[in-house]
Amino acid sequence: MCAKLTLIFNRQVAVLRTLERLHRHFRTCCKNDVVMSGKGGDGEKIIDPALAGKRAAARRAVEEHIRSNQVVGIGSGTTIISAVERMVELVEARSLNNIVCIPTSFQARQLIIENKLPLGTLEQYPEVDVALDGADEVDADLNLIKGGGGCLTQEKIIASCAKEFFVMADDRKITDALGTYWKKGVPIEVVPMAYRPVQLKIQKHLGGVVELRMAHKKAGPIVTDNGNFLIDWCFDGTPDWLEVDRKLQCIPGVLETGLFLKMAQKAYFGTPEGNVTVRVPRNT
Ligand SMILES: O=C(CO)[C@H](O)[C@H](O)COP(=O)(O)O
Numbered sequence: 001m002c003a004k005l006t007l008i009f010n011r012q013v014a015v016l017r018t019l020e021r022l023h024r025h026f027r028t029c030c031k032n033d034v035v036m037s038g039k040g041g042d043g044e045k046i047i048d049p050a051l052a053g054k055r056a057a058a059r060r061a062v063e064e065h066i067r068s069n070q071v072v073g074i075g076s077g078t079t080i081i082s083a084v085e086r087m088v089e090l091v092e093a094r095s096l097n098n099i100v101c102i103p104t105s106f107q108a109r110q111l112i113i114e115n116k117l118p119l120g121t122l123e124q125y126p127e128v129d130v131a132l133d134g135a136d137e138v139d140a141d142l143n144l145i146k147g148g149g150g151c152l153t154q155e156k157i158i159a160s161c162a163k164e165f166f167v168m169a170d171d172r173k174i175t176d177a178l179g180t181y182w183k184k185g186v187p188i189e190v191v192p193m194a195y196r197p198v199q200l201k202i203q204k205h206l207g208g209v210v211e212l213r214m215a216h217k218k219a220g221p222i223v224t225d226n227g228n229f230l231i232d233w234c235f236d237g238t239p240d241w242l243e244v245d246r247k248l249q250c251i252p253g254v255l256e257t258g259l260f261l262k263m264a265q266k267a268y269f270g271t272p273e274g275n276v277t278v279r280v281p282r283n284t
Contacts, residue, residue: 049170049272050170050172050272051078051170052170052270052271052272052273052274053169053170053171053172053269053270053271053272053274054078054079054082054134054168054169054170054270055079055082055270055274056270056271056274056275056276057079057168057169057170057268057269057270057276058079058080058081058082058083058085058086058132058168058268058270059082059083059085059086060168060268060270060276060278061083061132061166061168061268062083062086062087062090062132063086063090065130065132065164065166066087066090066096066099066130066132067096068096068097068098068099069097069098069099070099070100070129070130071099071100071102071120071125071127071128071129071130072087072099072100072101072102072128072129072130072131072132073101073102073104073128073130073131073132073133073158073159073161073162073165074101074102074103074104074108074111074112074131074132075104075108075131075132075133075134075151075155075158076104076105076107076108076133076134076149076151076154076155077107077133077134077148077149077151078134079133079134079168079169079170080108080111080132080133080134080168081111082168083132083168084111084112084115084117085115087099087115087117088115088116088117091117099117099118100118100119100120100124100125101117101118101119101120102120102121102122102125102128102158103119103154104131104133104151104154104155104157104158105149105151105154105155105225106225107149107151108151122157122158122161126161127161127163128158128161128162128163129162129163129164130162130163130164130165130166131158131159131161131162131164131165131166132166132167132168133146133155133159133165133166133167133168134146134167134168134169135167135169135173135260135267136148136173136182136184136258137173137175137178137179137180137181137182138167138169138173138174138175138264138267138269138279139174139175139176139177139178140174140176140279140281140282141262141281141282141283142167142262142263142264142265142266142267142279142280142281142282143178143241143259143260143261143262144167144258144259144260144261144263144264145178145179145182145186145187145258145259145260146187146258146260147186147187147188147189147230147257147258148182148184148187148258150187150213150222150224150225150230151224151225152187152189152256152257152258153189153224153226153228153255153256154225154226155260156256156260156263159260159263159264160263164265164266165263165264165265166264166265166266166267166268167264167266167267167268168267168268168270169267169268169269169270170269170270170271170272171269171270171271171277173269174267174269174279177238178238178241179235179238183234184232184234185208185209185210185211185232185233185234185235186232186233186235186257186258186259187213187230187231187232187257187258188202188210188230188231188232188233188248188254188256188257188258189224189226189228189229189230189254189255189256189257190228190229190230190231190253190254190255191228191229191253191255192221192227192228192229193253194252194253194254195212195221195229195231195253197253198210198231198251198253198254199212199231201251202231202233202248202251205247206233206235206239206244206247206248207235207236208233208234208235208236209233209234210231210232210233210234211231211232211234212229212230212231213229213230213231213232226255228255233248241259241261242261244259245257245259245261262281264281265280265281266278266279266280267279267280
């Protein structure tokens with residue numbers, strides 16, 4: 001009887017240990033969904049090569065540009081998560097202090113709060129020292145397409161208030177001409193009641209195809225942090241971006257475009273191996 005009980009007890013202990021191991025493994029995978037094949041800049045294993053590149057670029061941008069006593073614009077998307085992670089490391093190591101973070105979206109705000117970084121607003125700090133953000137595509141003049149994550153308007157406002165604006169991305173996103181890599185079109189935020197006429201006007205005057213961006217886990221369109229709709233304009237050819245942006249901005253109902261032209265001072269591109277190249281606009 002006693003031997004039988006010991007056997008049952010030992011089996012239960014073994015099952016518990018296995019469960020504990022599985023739980024630990026699962027937690028590590030979740031925590032490090034960035035940390036998967038290749039190297040993330042500090043020797044960790046990283047599964048997704050693009051995420052490894054983003055992480056390396058973000059860490060480098062923070063190390064080169066974020067200093068104590070600065071007001072820092074925090075972009076949106078996945079790349080900024082690694083930038084915030086590096087900022088937290090520097091704060092914990094006491095190499096960075098007295099910063100204020102201005103979010104470009106609900107997601108960025110949550111990221112700042114969860115990481116216990118000081119949160120501020122443009123109302124309190126209308127002048128931003130440095131803004132960091134990701135991009136969907138970057139050309140050789142550091143013109144950007146942004147807004148794949150739907151946060152372009154606040155991102156552009158904060159970048160425009162920053163003395164310096166730095167972009168971080170994985171190296172697939174640098175191309176000679178916008179639209180080569182990012183095939184989903186230029187995101188444009190529109191006032192909901194105007195989306196249909198705006199869509200038709202763009203197609204008529206600028207060509208291409210304009211789609212209303214639909215939600216996946218909700219019926220109907222995506223609604224931005226500002227309560228608006230997004231349309232994505234798949235354009236033809238290689239337009240004169242400054243002229244195109246001017247025309248788009250003139251259409252009543254257009255709030256902002258995802259064309260960030262001549263705004264970035266420097267861009268950091270990371271490779272899956274964790275190497276980073278730094279670019280400045282071609283004609284500077
Ligand atoms: O503009 C954005 C969100 O509106 C993002 O910065 C852009 O989509 C890049 O995202 P990620 O860092 O996830 O690659």
